[in-house]
Amino acid sequence: MAQRSQKSPPPPELAADKAAALRLTPVSRETEARLDAYVALLLQWQAKTNLISPATLPQLWTRHVADSLQLLRLAPDAKTWLDFGSGGGFPGVVLACALAESAGGSVQLVERNVKKAAFLREALRVTGGAGQVILADIGDSVDRFAGQVDCVTARAVAPLHQLIGFAKPLIRQGAKALFLKGQDVDAELTEATKSWKFSPRLHPSLTGGQGWIVELGAVEPQDQSAPTPHGASV
Numbered sequence: 001m002a003q004r005s006q007k008s009p010p011p012p013e014l015a016a017d018k019a020a021a022l023r024l025t026p027v028s029r030e031t032e033a034r035l036d037a038y039v040a041l042l043l044q045w046q047a048k049t050n051l052i053s054p055a056t057l058p059q060l061w062t063r064h065v066a067d068s069l070q071l072l073r074l075a076p077d078a079k080t081w082l083d084f085g086s087g088g089g090f091p092g093v094v095l096a097c098a099l100a101e102s103a104g105g106s107v108q109l110v111e112r113n114v115k116k117a118a119f120l121r122e123a124l125r126v127t128g129g130a131g132q133v134i135l136a137d138i139g140d141s142v143d144r145f146a147g148q149v150d151c152v153t154a155r156a157v158a159p160l161h162q163l164i165g166f167a168k169p170l171i172r173q174g175a176k177a178l179f180l181k182g183q184d185v186d187a188e189l190t191e192a193t194k195s196w197k198f199s200p201r202l203h204p205s206l207t208g209g210q211g212w213i214v215e216l217g218a219v220e221p222q223d224q225s226a227p228t229p230h231g232a233s234v
């Protein structure tokens with residue numbers, strides 16, 4: 001069970017931001033209690049470790065929590081999730097808090113930074129989130145999850161072409177990919193099509209700004225031996 005927060009209420013600016021976030025992405029009372037515990041821990045650790053950009057702290061709930069929660073409605077039947085480069089826990093810990101309420105739901109959080117992995121473990125412990133932290137490099141660990149993942153996620157970890165390379169074994173086995181991207185999504189898509197054939201669905205972020213979610217259901221490498229329009233091979 002989530003540990004109910006015994007602290008005083010959040011400062012007024014965070015209370016308004018939290019209300020706005022939960023209007024965008026409503027959650028159960030149980031999930032809200034877990035998220036409260038997570039935010040309290042994150043603010044505590046943030047004082048000594050840089051987990052998120054300090055400039056975004058006043059919008060922690062909308063910029064980070066709701067940004068993460070919005071993925072759930074794009075994969076409503078997904079039970080097993082894998083989050084690449086979870087860092088301070090977005091979207092991985094937020095998803096783990098929400099999935100704790102659904103039977104069989106869980107998230108694997110892959111993070112190579114020792115300190116951040118320790119934070120993620122503590123966040124799962126304090127919130128009772130359904131997940132597990134994997135202290136590893138994505139490239140070294142992803143193969144072992146093929147066939148077991150319904151949905152793979154990443155935010156602010158690597159360019160799209162690299163994320164597709166990491167996720168390819170999972171997507172081939174039926175996983176859906178949901179990658180949170182910013183305003184440079186078009187350039188990233190253009191770059192990725194040099195290496196990969198794919199048909200992305202683009203969802204505008206519910207949290208406003210210039211954010212997008214790139215949804216992928218199938219990827220294949222481009223045929224590197226195909227002749228170019230000038231007759232040379234690439």
Ligand SMILES: C[S@@+](CC[C@H](N)C(=O)[O-])C[C@H]1O[C@@H](n2cnc3c(N)ncnc32)[C@H](O)[C@@H]1O
Nearest residue numbers: 085086087090111112113136137138155156157
């Ligand atoms: C900019 S942070 C973003 C963290 C979080 N996803 C978010 O949106 O707040 C990128 C995180 O990905 C991790 N990371 C980057 N490349 C990785 C890799 N190849 N394997 C595992 N973790 C990686 C970094 O250690 C860092 O914690």
